[in-house]
Amino acid sequence: MDINQQIVDDFVANDISFVTTVPCKQLAGVIDEIDARPEIFHIPSNKEDEGMGLCAGAFMGGKRPAIIMQNTAIGVTINTLATLIQYYRMPLPMLISYRGELREPVACQVEMAVHTKALLAQMNIPTYHFHTQSDADELDMILKYTFMCNKPVAILTDANFWGGYGE
Amino acid sequence: MIRSEILKEIAPILRDHLVVCNIGIPSQELHAIDDQPTNFYMLGTMGLASSIGLGLALAQPKPVIVIDCDGSVLTNLGTLPTIANNVADNYILLIIDNGSYGSTGDQPTYAGKKTSLTKVAEACGCERVVECRAEDTGAVLQDALEARQMTIIVAKCDSGNAKMPVITMDPVVIRDRFMKAVGA
Numbered sequence: 047m048d049i050n051q052q053i054v055d056d057f058v059a060n061d062i063s064f065v066t067t068v069p070c071k072q073l074a075g076v077i078d079e080i081d082a083r084p085e086i087f088h089i090p091s092n093k094e095d096e097g098m099g100l101c102a103g104a105f106m107g108g109k110r111p112a113i114i115m116q117n118t119a120i121g122v123t124i125n126t127l128a129t130l131i132q133y134y135r136m137p138l139p140m141l142i143s144y145r146g147e148l149r150e151p152v153a154c155q156v157e158m159a160v161h162t163k164a165l166l167a168q169m170n171i172p173t174y175h176f177h178t179q180s181d182a183d184e185l186d187m188i189l190k191y192t193f194m195c196n197k198p199v200a201i202l203t204d205a206n207f208w209g210g211y212g213e
Numbered sequence: 214m215i216r217s218e219i220l221k222e223i224a225p226i227l228r229d230h231l232v233v234c235n236i237g238i239p240s241q242e243l244h245a246i247d248d249q250p251t252n253f254y255m256l257g258t259m260g261l262a263s264s265i266g267l268g269l270a271l272a273q274p275k276p277v278i279v280i281d282c283d284g285s286v287l288t289n290l291g292t293l294p295t296i297a298n299n300v301a302d303n304y305i306l307l308i309i310d311n312g313s314y315g316s317t318g319d320q321p322t323y324a325g326k327k328t329s330l331t332k333v334a335e336a337c338g339c340e341r342v343v344e345c346r347a348e349d350t351g352a353v354l355q356d357a358l359e360a361r362q363m364t365i366i367v368a369k370c371d372s373g374n375a376k377m378p379v380i381t382m383d384p385v386v387i388r389d390r391f392m393k394a395v396g397a
Binding site: 064087089090091092093095096097098099100101102103104105106107108109111125126128129130133134135136 | 233253255256257258260261262263264265266267268269270271272273289291292294295299384385387388391392395396
């Protein structure tokens with residue numbers, strides 16, 4: 047099965063019905079798939095902390111939310127993760143393109159990649175790293191875990207997972 | 214008229230609705246004036262009240278009133294295009310615009326200088342934007358509730374804060390009682 051379909055199937059199976067996105071080239075396929083599903087309300091946000099605010103509101107309104115974003119955004123969402131999502135104890139699956147890893151062609155992306163796992167660890171955010179497509183078989187369990195414990199959870203998906211950049 | 218006087222005046226209107234209130238002194242003032250389980254107080258995360266309120270309005274049918282301020286809207290200016298392009302007719306964003314950062318010592322904001330948040334909201338595509346004097350806020354808010362149309366209100370008032378205690382309620386308690394009120 048197409049990996050984008052598989053990911054969004056897991057979202058739908060876990061009742062995720064409110065998804066906000068800030069795009070990344072690697073995430074284009076999964077965002078298209080989100081758009082194609084009537085079960086999911088897709089609301090693009092202009093910045094990832096804004097998106098987390100939308101998700102917090104949707105959660106309090108009874109929906110299960112998720113955010114799709116790039117790892118560079120960890121840098122702009124630390125405060126929101128600490129003082130909104132974690133402080134009020136809300137669940138938030140974060141499907142993150144892990145730019146700056148193996149097969150990355152853009153050197154600047156590496157500058158945030160080297161901080162990504164350290165920042166997530168510092169924040170005590172459970173973090174999973176998808177490197178090959180079979181790793182996505184755990185997504186269903188990760189989503190169940192997220193809504194069980196009411197925490198933000200990071201799913202890092204690197205270039206190898208997405209099949210590279212056509213190099 | 215300062216923000217706390219507006220809040221006192223509109224408290225009887227707010228009481229019956231879901232309210233998401235901005236961080237800092239605005240939440241402290243609302244909490245002291247009329248604490249309700251239907252109030253969601255932000256204790257941190259400046260700028261996100263309008264986004265939290267929009268997510269809430271899109272997720273369920275009850276009216277949602279967001280009490281925001283000029284400084285916080287400027288912090289998260291990207292919120293206005295998102296609001297304009299995702300219309301929720303149960304959503305009212307009340308921007309209490311006193312032209313200053315009240316919680317940090319009343320430093321002036323750009324909204325108190327050359328920038329008009331009313332015009333910014335209109336330029337972002339918000340269709341029902343009402344600017345009013347502080348004294349008219351209650352009437353404009355009531356009108357917006359009756360219109361059942363997404364509305365951005367910019368209430369112009371004087372700079373200044375009332376002395377109110379810090380909110381000591383646990384955030385999970387605030388969130389839990391608010392969610393029960395949403396579901397009631």
